[in-house]
Amino acid sequence: MQMRVIIAAVMLAAATPMLVQAQMTAPAATAPRPDIHGEFLEMRDVLKIEGEQFAKFEAAVKARNKVVDGFDASEKAKKMAELREARAAAKKANDEAKMKELDAQLEPLHKESWAIRVAQRATVFATLTPAQQQQWVAYILNQKVTKGTTKWGMDEAQLAKAKTLCDAEAAKVFKADLLQTDPYLVSLDEVVKNVRTTVRGTILTDEQRKVLDERDAARVAATKPATKPATQPK
Numbered sequence: 539m540q541m542r543v544i545i546a547a548v549m550l551a552a553a554t555p556m557l558v559q560a561q562m563t564a565p566a567a568t569a570p571r572p573d574i575h576g577e578f579l580e581m582r583d584v585l586k587i588e589g590e591q592f593a594k595f596e597a598a599v600k601a602r603n604k605v606v607d608g609f610d611a612s613e614k615a616k617k618m619a620e621l622r623e624a625r626a627a628a629k630k631a632n633d634e635a636k637m638k639e640l641d642a643q644l645e646p647l648h649k650e651s652w653a654i655r656v657a658q659r660a661t662v663f664a665t666l667t668p669a670q671q672q673q674w675v676a677y678i679l680n681q682k683v684t685k686g687t688t689k690w691g692m693d694e695a696q697l698a699k700a701k702t703l704c705d706a707e708a709a710k711v712f713k714a715d716l717l718q719t720d721p722y723l724v725s726l727d728e729v730v731k732n733v734r735t736t737v738r739g740t741i742l743t744d745e746q747r748k749v750l751d752e753r754d755a756a757r758v759a760a761t762k763p764a765t766k767p768a769t770q771p772k
Contacts, residue, residue: 602658676708
């Protein structure tokens, strides 16, 4: 009896590391995605959406998710994925004619997908007050302007100045229907470029600008095609 107990103990000790490893490597069950996720979660927190307004906001997000997810699970979405894969293969093969053919098939599907997303996103923004909408525009502008600025070496004071600049610029470009007509704020691209130029010229130090100028010059040199030596006329 004692011998059987000893043998059982030895077997358990030997198996324990494998059991632990199995538990560590076993795939976790996929949790359902929450309705408020990603940028909408960020929106809720940044804009302090609470109470009755949050109920309307949440309902709009749920409705948006249902429509967008429905399209993403449709045959059209599957077709888009197949066409993108085929286009990637054509690009790899440098088959310009095939790429053009696939682009023509993808274009209407992309337009439909984009139109659905734009319309549904606009309904979410409709639950926000004008002040919140302007605040969101300023927030996104600041995010875009300061993206990658860790490489610029900006300190907290400089980032605060950049934020003030973004807030002022957002107030200039904001219109009552901006987030309904352009919910992805594509129109901010040119504004972002201009504000980044202003930040670089007025907020960065001379030393920071010098470092960036050197990096830009190196980047241009790296992408510039090598000049072929001139051939002698025969």
